[in-house]
Amino acid sequence: MRNITEHNITRAVIERFAGCSDARLRQVMGSLVTHLHDFVREVALTEAEWAQAIGFLTATGQACTDQRQEFILLSDTLGVSMLVTALNQRHPLGATEATVLGPFHVEGVAEAAQGADLAQGAPGEPLFAEVQVLGLDGRPVAEAEADVWQADAAGLYDVQRPELGGAHRARGRLRTDAQGWLRFRSVLPTAYPVPTDGPVGQMLRATGRHAWRPAHLHLRVSAPGFETLVTHLFREPDPWLDSDAVFGVRSSLVVRFERHEAGTAPDGTAMAGPFHVLRHRLVLAPAAQGSP
Numbered sequence: 443m444r445n446i447t448e449h450n451i452t453r454a455v456i457e458r459f460a461g462c463s464d465a466r467l468r469q470v471m472g473s474l475v476t477h478l479h480d481f482v483r484e485v486a487l488t489e490a491e492w493a494q495a496i497g498f499l500t501a502t503g504q505a506c507t508d509q510r511q512e513f514i515l516l517s518d519t520l521g522v523s524m525l526v527t528a529l530n531q532r533h534p535l536g537a538t539e540a541t542v543l544g545p546f547h548v549e550g551v552a553e554a555a556q557g558a559d560l561a562q563g564a565p566g567e568p569l570f571a572e573v574q575v576l577g578l579d580g581r582p583v584a585e586a587e588a589d590v591w592q593a594d595a596a597g598l599y600d601v602q603r604p605e606l607g608g609a610h611r612a613r614g615r616l617r618t619d620a621q622g623w624l625r626f627r628s629v630l631p632t633a634y635p636v637p638t639d640g641p642v643g644q645m646l647r648a649t650g651r652h653a654w655r656p657a658h659l660h661l662r663v664s665a666p667g668f669e670t671l672v673t674h675l676f677r678e679p680d681p682w683l684d685s686d687a688v689f690g691v692r693s694s695l696v697v698r699f700e701r702h703e704a705g706t707a708p709d710g711t712a713m714a715g716p717f718h719v720l721r722h723r724l725v726l727a728p729a730a731q732g733s734p
């Protein structure tokens with residue numbers, strides 16, 4: 443096809459995918475080109491803006507390392523991650539809602555014992571968490587595997603602290619007991635800004651947006667026969683609950699972390715100062731037909 447114009451170029455590009463034997467790839471690429479071209483037409487993108495966009499995406503790729511995923515952060519702050527989660531994690535009524543995984547999850551953390559202090563020296567007020575994992579029928583899910591991770595009082599994850607040399611803090615992997623309980627000690631999570639020292643930070647500043655996420659604890663829970671749940675428990679009150687920088691808050695995930703004065707903690711520890719207690723139930727959805 444010659445003499446391509448602004449009017450026929452979209453069709454011309456889509457026709458080039460006609461020989462693609464992967465029907466899903468053909469559908470995705472065709473739709474992507476349609477929407478991308480429509481976007482360029484709708485905003486009448488200038489050449490300078492196009493060059494700026496290429497520069498932005500290049501810088502986003504260059505900001506990625508083994509420890510940092512600026513593209514996921516871009517997806518998060520543009521609401522794409524949460525949209526993909528919402529489309530793919532439509533759990534039945536009564537099951538705990540899912541939210542974004544985020545960039546700070548670490549695979550393969552060593553398993554900790556029930557009741558372990560996951561804080562490992564992380565700064566923050568002590569937290570004692572008791573989370574019970576149930577099925578939709580209300581029966582406890584034993585031997586479920588749970589990854590837990592969170593920011594410390596300074597709003598930093600262990601992976602954002604090079605001084606730790608890769609050691610884990612305020613992070614752990616636990617297994618539920620026979621009654622479905624996960625019990626661990628950690629620190630009170632605090633609100634924190636997503637990283638703003640890269641291109642995503644420039645985008646947030648240029649568009650007058652803040653970078654804050656409300657305080658939360660991340661959980662990923664998996665067990666045979668159930669859908670893997672990736673979620674957060676958000677601590678209320680928090681000024682950022684209604685304007686989370688990554689659009690991840692769901693009302694059902696907002697919980698109270700009870701504050702206690704000095705005294706005996708739930709695990710029997712005598713606490714000389716204030717501490718917090720989180721008690722919550724997570725409900726797993728049964729595995730969809732055909733999933734492992």
Ligand code: BEZ
Binds near residue numbers: 544636637
């Ligand atoms: C997080 O909660 O860890 C997170 C999620 C999305 C972007 C940045 C951080």
Ligand code: FE
Binds near residue numbers: 544592
């Ligand atoms: Fe987080």
